Amino acid sequence: MPSRRILITGLASVWGGRLAHQLESDPEVETVVGIDTADPQHELERTEFVRTPPEPKPLARIIRAAGIDTVVETTLVGDGRGLSSGRTRAIDLQATMSLLEAAARSGVSKVVVKSSAEYYGSGRDAPAFFTEDTPPLRRPRTPVQRELARVERALREYGDEHRDTTVTVLRCASTVGGGLRSAQLSLLSLPVIPGILGFDPRWQFVHEDDMVGALAHAVAQSLPGAYNVAGDGVLALSEVAGLLSKPLLPVLPPWGTLFTAGQVRRLGIPVPVGLLRELRYGRGLDNRKLKASGYLLRYTSRETVLKLRSQQRLRPLLGSGQPDGYRYEPEVEEFLRRSPSVQAMQRARSDATPSPSQGQGQGGAYGSLTEGELLEVIPSLETASMLALRDYEAAGPARPAVLAEIDQQLDLRESTDN
C-alpha cells in the first residue's frame, strides 16, 4: 500500500528536514507532519510542524487524528558523536519505543527507521562486506552500537507481532556533508587526518542525497526488513585522505591506542575516541539488496568524498551555516501557510526568481578562485549562493563559461525540484 499521510520524527534534524522537503514536493503525498522538540532548520512549504517530545500518547493522538499511515524515525543516533552512554540510550530507546507504542495503538501500516551501519560493529573477524543477514559482531563495543542492537531487536519483535505492518530499517554508512555533525566528518575536517600506525582501514560513505532518497524510497515502496544504505565502492582511508588532498598521519600507535588518543585530545586535537575501532578495522557494506529493490544510488563513495572536498574548500568563503540563515517563526509559518492572500500569490509567482540573499561582500571572495576551480565547485553550491554568485559574476568578470555552468545547474535543479 502506498504511503500518503506521513509522520516524521526529528523534523529539526538534517534527515527529518530534508526528507520532509522531498516528500512535500511529491503530489502523491497528501500530508507530511513533522514532530520535534526543536525548531525546524529547513524552510518547508506544507509540512506541518508539531512541537512535542516523542511520547506515545500525544503521538498516537496525532497519528489517529491526521490519519497517518506511515511513520519515519530519523533521530536514531548512529554516528558515535561522543554522547554519553546514558544520553544516547535516552534518545534511541525512548524515541523508538514510544514511536512503536504509538504505532501499535493507532495501527499505522508502515514504520521506517533510519539506523546505522554501526549496528554491525567493526573488528578483525568481520566479513569484508556486511550483508543484511550478517549478525552484528559479538560484544558491542560502543554505547551507540549497544543501543542500535536493542532498537533493532525491538523493531524485529514489533514486525513479528504486527504482520500487516511493514517495518523497514535502513542501516546507513557514514554520511559526510554540509550541515551534518558526525564523528567521521569531524575527523575528516581536521587539517591532517590522524591514523593508526600500520593500518589503512576500508571506509564507505553514502551521500546525503542518497540517504534522503533511500528514506523516501522506503516510504514510497514496501520494503520489509533491513537494508544497507551505502554508496558503491569501499575506500581505503589513505585514498580518502588523498581525495581530500590532506595528509594522513599515523599519529596513533597500534597498541595503547585509546590511551594515546586521550592524550592527543588533551593537546586539543579532537581525535574521535568512538572511531578508534573504525580507524583500525574499517567496515564495508553490501548494498546490493537496496539496489535490487529498485533504488538507484546517485553517488559512489568516492564521489561523496569529492563532494566533501569541494564543500571544505568553500567553507572559508561561504561560512559554515545554512546559506539562508533560516529561522523558524511560528507566526510567520502560520501566516505563510494559512493566509488566503499568500496562497493566491504563490500560484502566480511560481516562476519568479527569488532575490539573492547573499551580499556582494561574500561574492568578492570568489574572486580568488580561478575559472576552473569555480566550475568545479558550482554544482555543490546551495541554490541561493549560486544565485548570488551569478549576480557577482555578471556584474564583474562575466566569464561566459562560469555563467553558462550556473545557468545549467539552476535549470537542472528547477527541473528536478518540480
Added chain:
Amino acid sequence: MPDYPPNDSGTAGPTASGPTTAGPTTGEPSTEVVRREQLPGLEPERHITDWGRSERVEHLVDATLGHFLYHYWHRVEAEGVENVPRRGGALLVANRAGQLRLDAALVGKTIREEHAAARPVHLAAPPALTDVPGLGMLATKLGVVPEHPANLLRLLDDEGQVVLVFPETRQERVKPLSSRYRLRSFDRLEFVRLAAQAGVPIVPVAILGSEEATPLLSGLGLLGRVVPLRLGIPVPLPARFRLRFLQPVRPDRLRNGRVGSSELAEDIRGLIQENLYEMVANRNSVWLG
C-alpha cells in the same frame, strides 16, 4: 601489471536521473543473478579495489621483489597453468610449507607471468594476519583477504575471482624437515563446501621448493618445548620452485550429495600428495632443480 577484470555490471557514476521508483522485484526472479548484477561498477580513477587491494603497491612489489624471486632466486618452473580457468571463479588449493608465505606470492606471480589471462589471485588468510600492524596492511594491499566464508563466497561466486587457499591443518604447523612434503590433513573443509556452493572448479596446486626455501631452525623437539619461539630464517634460501597446477576438480559431485566434503577434500589432498612425491622423485637437486 595486475589486471582487474571488469565486473558484470556497467560503470558506476552519477546519473542525472533520480532514483528509479520501479517497484521492488517481487517474487525474486533469481537472487543469484540479481546479486551478481548489482555488484558495484568499476571506477577507473581508483587504483584500490573494494577489498583494499592496491594496484600500485602490487605493481611495485611485483616489479622488484617479485621479479627477482621469481626469475633469479627461486627460478620458478610451472606446469599446467592453463588448468586455471581463463574466466569465472576458481579455487586454488595448495600444500603449505615454510614460514613465509612465499608459496602464495609465487603462485600469484606465476599466474601473472604465465597465464594467458594473467588473473589476480586473492589469498585467503586467517583474520589474525590483517590485525598485525603494518604487515596486515601490506598483505591487504597485495591481495590477501580474511578467510571469512562470506568473503570467499563473494569472491568466487559473485565476482568470479581466483582464490588461493591452504587448507592444511594449522594445529601442528611446526613440521620437521624430515617429514617435508607430507601433507597434513585438511581440517578446514569449508573451502570445499564453499567451492561447491559457488559452483566453481577446484584447482589443486602442488608446490615443490617451499619447504627447503624457508626451513625451520628451531621450535622443534626439546628446544621447542623450552623456547616457545620458533626460529625461521630471515632470508629464504635459493631453492628452486616447481609449481604444478593439476586438472580442475569439479565439486558437482558434492552438490549432488553423492560425496561428502571430507571425501572430496581427501581426494584433492591425495592428488596433491601423489604429484608431490613424483616431483620430489624426479628432482635432481634441491637448489638447481
